[in-house]
Amino acid sequence: MINWDHYPNFSRDEFECQCGCGEADMHPDFMGKLQQARTAYGKPMPITSGYRCPEHNSNVSSTGRDGPHTTGRAADIAVSHGDAKRLLSFGTIHFTGIGVKQKGSGRFLHFDDLTAPGHPRPNVWSY
Numbered sequence: 001m002i003n004w005d006h007y008p009n010f011s012r013d014e015f016e017c018q019c020g021c022g023e024a025d026m027h028p029d030f031m032g033k034l035q036q037a038r039t040a041y042g043k044p045m046p047i048t049s050g051y052r053c054p055e056h057n058s059n060v061s062s063t064g065r066d067g068p069h070t071t072g073r074a075a076d077i078a079v080s081h082g083d084a085k086r087l088l089s090f091g092t093i094h095f096t097g098i099g100v101k102q103k104g105s106g107r108f109l110h111f112d113d114l115t116a117p118g119h120p121r122p123n124v125w126s127y
Contacts, residue, residue: 007031009038015050015075019059024051027072030113033094034075037111040090043083048108049076068097074112084109092123101127 002025004012010031015024038045051072054065061067068074074097079087084102091098091111099110114121 002026002028002031007035009035009045010047014047017051017053017056018049019053019056021053021056023053025072026051030073030075033113034111037087037090037094040093041087045087046078047075048078048106050074068110068112068114071114073114074110076108076110078108080107096123097121098124099127100124 002012004010006028012024015026017023034045049069052060052067052069054070057063057067057070058065061069063069076099077087080102084100084107087109088098088100091109095111095113097110097112097114101108101110110127
């Protein structure tokens with residue numbers, strides 16, 4: 001069980017699965033990195049998607065039941081324009097996976113800290 005008191009700029013509610021199951025099984029290492037990025041960034045980082053249960057992830061993502069959000073090691077953060085570039089600079093320090101959606105509505109940055117031994121993954125991609 002994660003101790004949300006260690007992450008003063010975030011709350012459990014922000015990371016709950018959006019299907020209504022109530023799960024928010026975020027990984028403490030990931031949350032520590034996200035808190036470090038938030039502290040350095042110095043501005044709110046609205047979470048648009050945190051933990052996703054496997055069933056919900058399979059309904060909303062091409063990654064199916066095993067996507068990064070199902071591990072508690074990923075989050076999507078609402079941000080656009082100059083703030084996106086600035087937050088991206090902090091993200092490249094702490095995270096191994098960065099997705100960028102900055103066109104249209106629902107602009108966000110995806111951060112995760114997944115690794116795959118022997119299988120380097122893209123560091124930065126766009127949606």
